[in-house]
Amino acid sequence: MDKTRQEILEKLKKASSNKSLPKEPNFNSPLYPPIKGTLPDAFKAANELINGTTNLFNSEKELFTSLKENIRSRKWEHIYCLEPTIQKKLNAFNIPFISEQKISDKIEIGITGCEFLIARTGSAMVSSAQPGARQLFVYPPVHFIIASNDQIVDSLKTAYTKIFDKYRNNLPSMISLITGPSRTADIEKTLVLGAHGPKELHIFISK
Secondary structure (H helix, E strand, O other): OOHHHHHHHHHHHHHHHOOOOOOOOOOOOOOOOOOOOOHHHHHHHHHHHOOOEEEEEOOHHHHHHHHHHHHHHOOOOOEEEOOHHHHHHHHHOOOOOEOOOOOOOOOOEEEEOOOEEEOOOOEEEEEOOOOOHHHHHHOOOEEEEEEEHHHEEOOHHHHHHHHHHHHOOOOOOOEEEEOOOOEEOOOOOOOEEOOOOOOEEEEEEEO
């Protein structure tokens, strides 16, 4: 063995002998840190970190009054909603909407519900069981999700447990997550919002 090689091996041996093994991890500790505050507040904070907008309301009246004002102030006219339960509430607050299954290229906003909201990630779980859902999740430039506090869960695991319990042996053909507005960084590694779907995501939550 030549001298240079011997010196290198001795240095490696000396360096490794001075290092202790890492501590054994605690496999019983929680995988994620506990959520701070209420689930609605935690969801709002997480969603806004990913360029979403979340508004919390004390009642449905406050929610739909605010929605109506948003639509008026931005002068939206081509508003699509295909979910009957939300359509009834829009009618009750005199908010005009289009309910045709064929979506026009002039669409400005889409209004949908969701299955669950996930506080830890700020995501909305949606499914094909929602009327007209596949189109309105991706086609409009602005997407409004209407939800209530009882739809907010702590984690993705809880959301999947609940949706499996809800549909049992008749699961929707599509279950997906919406985590903020559509985004891509494929072009010159620059983040672009709205490249493959809605540019804005607004989530309105009532108690």
